[in-house]
Amino acid sequence: MQTVLAKIKLFWPLIKSLQTGLLVSTGLAGYMSARCPVLNPSTMAGLLISLVASISGSTILNMWWDRDIDAKMGRTQKRPLASGKINPEEAFRVGLALAVLGVGIAVVMDVLYGVIIFAGLFFDVVVYTIWLKRRSCWSIIWGGVSGGMPILAGRALGVGGLDWVGVLLALSILLWIPTHILTFSMRYSEDYRDAGVPTFPSTYGFGFTRATIAISSILAALAMGVAAWEIGLEWGFLRLLGVLSFGLLVLAISMIFRPTERVNYGLFKYASVYMLASMLLMMI
Amino acid sequence: MRMSILDRILLLITGLLAAYQVAVGIDGLATIPTIAYTIAFGVLLIAGLLLIILGFEVLDSPIVVDVSTVMPLSLALGLVWQYLPQYRTAYLIFVLIGLLAVILTRANRMSNKMPIIVLALVHGVAGVTIFLLPIWLAVQGITGAFFSLVGVGGGLIGVGGLLLSYLKAGRPILSREIILRIFPGLLLLMTICFVVGFMFG
Numbered sequence: 328m329q330t331v332l333a334k335i336k337l338f339w340p341l342i343k344s345l346q347t348g349l350l351v352s353t354g355l356a357g358y359m360s361a362r363c364p365v366l367n368p369s370t371m372a373g374l375l376i377s378l379v380a381s382i383s384g385s386t387i388l389n390m391w392w393d394r395d396i397d398a399k400m401g402r403t404q405k406r407p408l409a410s411g412k413i414n415p416e417e418a419f420r421v422g423l424a425l426a427v428l429g430v431g432i433a434v435v436m437d438v439l440y441g442v443i444i445f446a447g448l449f450f451d452v453v454v455y456t457i458w459l460k461r462r463s464c465w466s467i468i469w470g471g472v473s474g475g476m477p478i479l480a481g482r483a484l485g486v487g488g489l490d491w492v493g494v495l496l497a498l499s500i501l502l503w504i505p506t507h508i509l510t511f512s513m514r515y516s517e518d519y520r521d522a523g524v525p526t527f528p529s530t531y532g533f534g535f536t537r538a539t540i541a542i543s544s545i546l547a548a549l550a551m552g553v554a555a556w557e558i559g560l561e562w563g564f565l566r567l568l569g570v571l572s573f574g575l576l577v578l579a580i581s582m583i584f585r586p587t588e589r590v591n592y593g594l595f596k597y598a599s600v601y602m603l604a605s606m607l608l609m610m611i
Numbered sequence: 612m613r614m615s616i617l618d619r620i621l622l623l624i625t626g627l628l629a630a631y632q633v634a635v636g637i638d639g640l641a642t643i644p645t646i647a648y649t650i651a652f653g654v655l656l657i658a659g660l661l662l663i664i665l666g667f668e669v670l671d672s673p674i675v676v677d678v679s680t681v682m683p684l685s686l687a688l689g690l691v692w693q694y695l696p697q698y699r700t701a702y703l704i705f706v707l708i709g710l711l712a713v714i715l716t717r718a719n720r721m722s723n724k725m726p727i728i729v730l731a732l733v734h735g736v737a738g739v740t741i742f743l744l745p746i747w748l749a750v751q752g753i754t755g756a757f758f759s760l761v762g763v764g765g766g767l768i769g770v771g772g773l774l775l776s777y778l779k780a781g782r783p784i785l786s787r788e789i790i791l792r793i794f795p796g797l798l799l800l801m802t803i804c805f806v807v808g809f810m811f812g
Contacts, residue, residue, distance in 0.1 A: 563634040566645075570633055570653035574660065589665060596664040604630075 338421060340407055341390050342383040349603060354378040354477035356606035357496055360558045361485025365610075373436045374484065377444060378477055381429025385448045385473075387422030389456045391415055396461075400518035426452075433480070440484040447476025464525040471504035495554040496609075502547035503602055506579065509540050510595035514588070537582045540594070544579035548572035551605055564608045575601050612791045614666045621795035626659035628802045636809050640693065643703075647689035654682045655802060667791050670775065673717070679775065680713045680733060683768055686805075687740040690761070694748055702740075709733035734772060741765030745808065758812025764804030771797050 358374055359365050390397070390408050397409035407413040426448055434441030451473035459466035475497030482493030512519055512526040513536055519526045527536040555568055578594040632652040637645055658678065661669050669675070684706045691702040713733055716726040745761035748754045774790045777783055783790065 561634075563638050566649050567630055567634040570630075570649065570656060573653065574657040577657075589668070593661060593665050593669075597660065600660060600664070 337407060337413060338387075338418075341387045341413070341418060341422075343386050345599075347379065347382045347386060349599060349606075350382050350474065350477050351375070351378045352603060352606040352610075353474075353496075353500060354481040356609040357478035357481025357483075357493065358485040359481075359610040360492070360496070361482055370436070370484075373432055374481065377429045377432040377436065377440075378481075379429070380425045381433065381444050381448055382477065384422050384424070384426030384429055385451045387418055388426065388452045391418045391422055392452070392456050393460075396522040396524060399522040400515070402515050402518050437484050437487075439488065440480050443476055443480035443483055447473045447480065449473075450476065461524060464527050464530045467505060467508050467527075468501075470508065471501035474504050475500040492554055492557045495550055495557070499547050499550035499554055500602075502543045502550055503598065505543040506540050506547065506575070506594065506598045507602075509536050509543075510582075510591050510598070512536075513591055514595065533586070537586055541579040541583050544575050544598075548575055555605075555609065558609065560608065564611060568605060568608055571601050571604050612667055612788055614662075618795040619663050621799045622659045622663050625795070625799045625802045626656050626663070628799075628806050629653075629656035629659065632802075632806050632809065636806060640689075643692045643699075644689040647685040647692065651682050651686040651689065652805075654678060654685075655798075659798070662795075667794075670791075675775070676717060676730065676779070677714050679772060680710060680730070680737075683734060683737040683741055683765070683772070684710055686765070686768075687737040687744075690744050691740060694744065694753065705736065709736070730776070734769075734776075738765060738769040738772070742769060745812070749812065755812045757810075758808050760804040760808035761812065762808075764801045764808060767797055767801035767804065771801065 355374065355378070365371065390406065394406075394408040394415060397403035397406050403409055408415060408418055430441060430445045430448065433444040450469050455466050455469040455473060459469060478500055479489075479493045479497040482496060483489055486493070509527050513528050513533060516526060516528045520529050527539060552565075552568060552572060555565060560568070574597060575594075578590065578597055581590050582594055629652045633649055633656065636652075637648045640648070688702060688706045692699050695702075709729075710733070712729045713726075716729045742762050742765040745754070745765065746759045749756050749759035749762075771794065774784055774794075778787060778790055
């Protein structure tokens with residue numbers, strides 16, 4: 328038992344629990360936004376397990392592939408794979424097993440749901456991480472597409488098919504991703520440069536990156552607002568979503584006119600809080 | 612000064628209460644009070660979140676004065692619009708001009724006392740409105756007795772605003788450490804007063 332606990336403790340940093348938790352919350356929100364009977368324990372358990380397993384598996388596979396560049400960056404060189412605490416082959420097997428488990432459960436629950444979950448995994452691991460991340464800073468678009476898949480999958484499971492609200496919700500995540508990733512790549516731009524990973528700041532400069540963040544934040548808030556309206560969120564919750572979106576916009580615009588490291592960090596953190604709060608509102 | 616875990620918890624509860632007030636606590640009101648209260652509690656919510664994320668240093672930002680003017684002004688406007696219909700237009704004009712005056716006098720970095728006078732005047736009128744109007748309404752029986760808590764919340768805003776203003780002006784009433792130590796608790800107490808006052812008043 329102690330060995331299992333020790334293994335879990337060792338592997339825990341590989342799944343990036345906060346990021347995985349945020350993505351799982353989008354999948355749950357997508358499902359609950361369809362106003363399904365959410366007190367269906369077996370469906371909820373299947374949804375939760377498939378999302379956690381597939382997203383965790385995908386994250387571990389990313390870490391496995393990127394362990395060489397993680398070892399070059401100060402921020403990531405202490406990660407278990409980069410620092411050699413975990414055997415890469417073992418990590419690969421665990422990542423693949425979790426991914427197969429997640430997609431498998433998803434397909435059994437609903438074929439379309441499973442296909443979308445698989446697409447998210449494929450875009451994230453193969454297209455974003457393996458193919459494009461080291462070649463182009465525009466790879467984040469595919470990171471965004473894969474990030475939008477859990478909410479689209481959850482929505483598709485809830486309504487029994489693809490609808491434009493689901494696409495809009497996925498679009499809001501896709502547009503939110505640059506706010507999250509670009510503020511991060513600005514904060515650690517030297518790390519990424521040292522590791523040879525192309526980023527928006529290193530390719531187009533900080534000014535262009537800040538403008539991109541502001542525009543994508545505005546569009547993400549708009550897409551989220553329209554989706555919430557179409558879902559039929561109560562007026563009070565729409566007001567709250569509006570307030571939270573306003574905070575995101577103020578910070579994003581402050582990034583252009585008063586660019587400081589503090590504002591950058593604030594926007595990065597606030598964007599995560601904004602996404603989590605938006606998802607909770609969709610679930611209520 | 613580093614923010615403690617307790618400070619973060621107090622600010623989180625403040626934010627959650629403000630979020631509740633925006634989402635649920637002001638349902639069914641007319642358009643202008645709804646907008647005014649949404650702005651007031653929305654500012655409180657975002658301010659709480661930013662304090663948690665960025666720490667007390669965020670209070671050193673020059674924009675804090677403008678933002679901290681928005682909250683009492685919009686709250687006072689909501690109260691006047693709801694309970695003093697004969698003064699609606701006049702108060703709306705005062706709020707718009709007051710806010711504009713605070714922003715402009717501070718943006719122009721005037722070296723005379725004009726920014727302080729404008730700030731004191733605008734904050735003073737809004738503060739007195741929030742403090743006295745709910746208590747008067749409760750005493751008169753126009754609202755429930757609990758509505759007087761909104762006035763108590765208004766008083767606490769005044770105390771907080773006063774402490775911060777004097778601190779920023781370089782003439783602190785209490786030391787910076789003491790002010791920052793009590794600030795999260797003061798914000799939470801103020802928010803509880805508002806939420807309970809609106810809910811049961």
